[in-house]
Amino acid sequence: MIPASFEYEAPTTLDEAIRLLQQHGENAKLLAGGHSLIPLMKLRLAQPGVLIDLGRIPGLAYIQERDGSIAIGALSTHFMLETSDLLKRELPLVAEAAAAIGDVQVRNRGTIGGSLVHADPGADLPAVVLALGGTLVLRGPRGERTVSADEFFVGMLTTAVEPDEVLTEIRLPKLAGRAGYAYQKAPNPASGYAMVGIAAAVSLATDGTVQDVRIGITGAGPQPVRARAAEDALRGRQPTPETLAAAAEQAAQAIEEPMEDIHASADYRRALVRVHTRRALERAVQAARG
Ligand SMILES: Cc1cc2nc3c(=O)[nH]c(=O)nc-3n(C[C@H](O)[C@H](O)[C@H](O)COP(=O)(O)OP(=O)(O)OC[C@H]3O[C@@H](n4cnc5c(N)ncnc54)[C@H](O)[C@@H]3O)c2cc1C
Structure with missing residues (x-):
């Protein structure tokens, strides 16, 4: 598959890149690693007239x-x-x-x-x-x-x-206090992308209760979301198997319309959120306890 033809620009400063973006407007696309944009161009789902490569601009990778x-x-x-x-x-x-x-x-x-x-x-x-x-x-x-x-x-x-x-x-x-983190992913066996991915960050107070908790969910819906109700349910509580399971259930219910495609039904995606949120929270709590 061959992309449609395009102009290639390789600015060496950020200001030059921004000037090129202004000059070419919606006809231009920035190019970073190219691992999402180039496949789209090969499929002709994206056809930018100008590619502005960020790769020659020093000081953007640190x-x-x-x-x-x-x-x-x-x-x-x-x-x-x-x-x-x-x-x-x-x-x-x-x-x-x-x-x-x-x-x-x-x-x-x-x-x-x-x-x-x-x-x-x-x-x-x-x-x-x-x-x-x-x-x-x-x-x-x-x-x-x-x-x-x-x-x-x-x-x-x-x-x-x-x-x-x-x-x-x-x-x-960084989270304050005794913090622990975990990422749980159910990868699509073919592409490797997340059918569901759960990022959990937990910090514990000195009495072992949850001081702060944040849960990010990807893959389940059209855009990534925070599981705020699940976070609120855990804050200030002891992280027991029961409270973690209840929070995971709230995270699963918080996905309003789980995506449905050839890889997973909506119900299956919701079940993946429930299971992987519980596992991510368990691992994050364990890491915070040290
Ligand atoms: C086979 C394969 C498997 C993959 N598996 C996974 C996976 O399991 N999980 C996962 O998360 N991803 C996966 N990816 C995607 C991969 O992580 C991409 O690298 C990433 O999504 C895009 O990063 P990039 O640097 O390649 O961006 P590009 O493809 O260069 O750009 C992507 C878009 O972002 C814009 N852009 C890039 N940089 C900037 C910037 N600094 N400012 C403004 N706009 C910018 C571009 O204009 C373009 O619209 C996979 C890709 C492939 C090809």
């Missing part, structure tokens, strides 16, 4: 600790996340979820920025960014703005990024 958060450059590959000692130590949820993406070729090329902006319903990292209460930094002709993860994902394959903006950085705060 993982740093900053003011109690981890800052990740948008061009950081899944492999960088998976192998980062800083993430494994401070936010192992990110490394665990990145390691569950596709295969080694995909992880070597695909980037966190591309994954979040593409917003595939079966992508793994959106659940993680939601569960960690991340902030996304966007740069465009009007300057820089930040968007919370809760406001970033607005629908299937749709985010708050404007056509003339570049996602430059993802900021992920």
Whole structure:
């Protein structure tokens, strides 16, 4: 399969990339790892007239600790996340979820920025960014703005990024106190994408009760969501098998219209949410207990 012809631009600064986006408008697409965009172009489901490659712009691939958060450059590959000692130590949820993406070729090329902006319903990292209460930094002709993860994902394959903006950085705060994390994935056996993926972040108070908990769900519906009712049900409670199972049930019921396709019925997807939320919470609590 061969894509329709296109112009190729390789800016070396962010300002130049933004100027090119302004110049070409909706006819242009940014290119990061190309592992979502190029397949779409080959299928002619996307036919941008101009590709603006971010790969020659220095300084967009990094993982740093900053003011109690981890800052990740948008061009950081899944492999960088998976192998980062800083993430494994401070936010192992990110490394665990990145390691569950596709295969080694995909992880070597695909980037966190591309994954979040593409917003595939079966992508793994959106659940993680939601569960960690991340902030996304966007740069465009009007300057820089930040968007919370809760406001970033607005629908299937749709985010708050404007056509003339570049996602430059993802900021992920660490949970206070004794924290534990887990990512549970039911992968599609053919594509590897998540039929359901659950990212759980739990912190425990000194008396062992749940101080804070965040649950991000991907794969179940058209866009990733937080399981807020399940989180509220657990906060301040002892994490027993019963309270964790009850929270998992609430997470399953919170999916208004589970996706239904050749891979899984709506009922099966809801059941996957229930089972994997319980497992993710159990593992996160265990990790928090140390
Ligand atoms: C065989 C295969 C298996 C896969 N399995 C999985 C899986 O199991 N889990 C999973 O989560 N993903 C999976 N993926 C997708 C993979 O993670 C992609 O790499 C990712 O979704 C897109 O990242 P990219 O860097 O390749 O982006 P690209 O394909 O280059 O771009 C994707 C979209 O994002 C836009 N974009 C990219 N970067 C920016 C930016 N910084 N600012 C603004 N817009 C930007 C582009 O314009 C484009 O619209 C798989 C892909 C393949 C080919």
